[in-house]
Amino acid sequence: MGDLESDVEVPRFFLCPISLEIMKDPVILSTGITYDRDSIEKWLFSQKNDVCPVTKQVVVDIDLTPNHTLRRLIQSWCTINASSGIERFPTPRLPISKPEIVRLLKDTKSPQLQLKSLKRLKTIVMENEKNKRLVESVSAADYLAGILSTGAGEISGVDGFVSTGVDEAICILYHLKLSGNGLKSLFGITENFVETLTRVMQRSASYESRAYAVMLLKSMFEVAEPIQVTSLSTEFFKELVHILVDQISQKATKAALKLLISVCPWGRNRIKAAEAGVVPVLIDTLLDTTEKRLSEMIIVILDQVCQSAEGRSDLLKHGGGLAVVSKKILRVSPVASERAVRILYSVAMFSGTARVLEEMVQLGVVGKLFLVLQVDCGSKMKEKAKEILKMHARVWKRSSCISNDLISSYPS
Structure with missing residues (x-):
């Protein structure tokens, strides 16, 4: 104007x-x-x-x-x-309407029209936030979840049409950025939608679709009920491990780690995660990364999983397990340091065999615990370090790897 x-x-x-x-x-x-x-x-x-x-x-x-x-x-x-000097406004272009979206969703049920309809729907969703909310408001998640539930069971890498339909549907569902209520409803849309997304992670030839599946699961479990968290299958954890091993993308890796953090406080899930082989993969990742946020998340998960005998066993079997956990103390963040000391506490308390205790001395783990007592850090972490040192003081005092200065400073 x-x-x-x-x-x-x-x-x-x-x-x-x-x-x-x-x-x-x-x-x-x-x-x-x-x-x-x-x-x-x-x-x-x-x-x-x-x-x-x-x-x-x-x-x-x-x-x-x-x-x-x-x-x-x-x-x-x-x-x-x-x-x-006043200019006339042109007649605005008509925006997308609910009836048009509903028609597109109905067309997705037709094998001949499904792919074309999904591509059009994806364009609409990607356009702006208003379209996302409009698409969500007409129960689009139900249609998309249905396509995924049917298609995920048929993905073979040979049937291009089924695979492409799944790829488009999960892309749309992820980018909808569903509201909290919308995410909660996904749990009940099909018999077990978590299993559907697990199959997508397992069978899809598309790295992008596997990434969308784990990122969508991460969002879902942020609003999940305890019963939904405690009923996870071992296959679910195996596929998360595969996501971490394949290093699909940084977003997918972080989503998998956040998902593990949200489900591993439950005891049975810790065992399932350990049985799926998560511990050695996390240790290998921790050895390779210098990113502090990534390191912190890994240490938090290791702390959770090492509260199970299976998790501690896997940590001790890995040649770099104890060493890298100890090394990260005071180097990543206060949260990571406290969790790393908790891991060492679990090992010393429940798995402190003569061989393990000697290894803790030789790898400098005991020396790092003494350092924790001497620096300015959280009181809880200091107390845990002191408990570990007291727990096996007699064994460690006999070790030739510990200097006299450290021996004299053993907490009474």
Whole structure:
């Protein structure tokens, strides 16, 4: 719009209540108030507000109805006042509608139309946040989960159509960025949707689809109920280990680690994770990485899994297990240091054989525990280090690998 002359008065009802500018594309919210489309979409979807700015009512229906009458009035007013430098707004392009999305979803059930419909749906979802919420509001997750449940069981790497349909469906479902309630509903959409995503991780030839599967699972388990967390299969953990081994992408690796952190506080899951071979893979990753956040997550998981006999056994079988855990103390973060000391405590308390205790001395683990007592760090960590040293003080005092200075400083 050009510069307005001082004697041109804009009717107040032409102005958007949010931007206070003339509305280019007036739309009516479910609360009955008209806003400019760009302003109200930004308010609802980008800023994630759920109330009407004017009435303060909670917005339940996010569908926006074009106010054609008001738009025509504004356009006519602009034309009449063109001599004052006011430009006429063009008629806006019609946005995607709920009926169109519903039609696309129904078409996904047809083998002939499925792929074309999914590709169109993906374009819509990727366009903006408003489209994501609109697609979610018409129960798109049900359709997409159905495609995945059917297709994931048939993925063979040979049937290109089935595989492609699964790839498109999981891409859309991940990028929908479902709300908390939407994520919770995924658990009950099919008989066991977690198993479906596990099969995608296991059978899909696409690294991208496997990454989307683990990232979607990570989001789901952030809102999961305990019963859903405690009913996981060993296969689930095996596929997470494969994700870590294959190093599909940094996002997928971090999602797999976060997922393990969220499910391994439960005792049975710790055993399943250990049986799936997670400990040696985590140690190898810890030995190779210098990234602090990655190291912290790995140490947290090792602490959880090493609370099981199976986890501790795998840690001690690995040639670099004790050494790398000890090395990371005071080098990564306070959280990582405290968890690393807890791992050493679990080993000393429950697996402290003569061979293990000697190895802890030779690898410098005992020396690192003494260092913990001498530096400024968390009191809980100091107490745990002191308990470990007291626990096997007689054995370690006899070792020729410990200096007299350290012996004299043993806590009483």
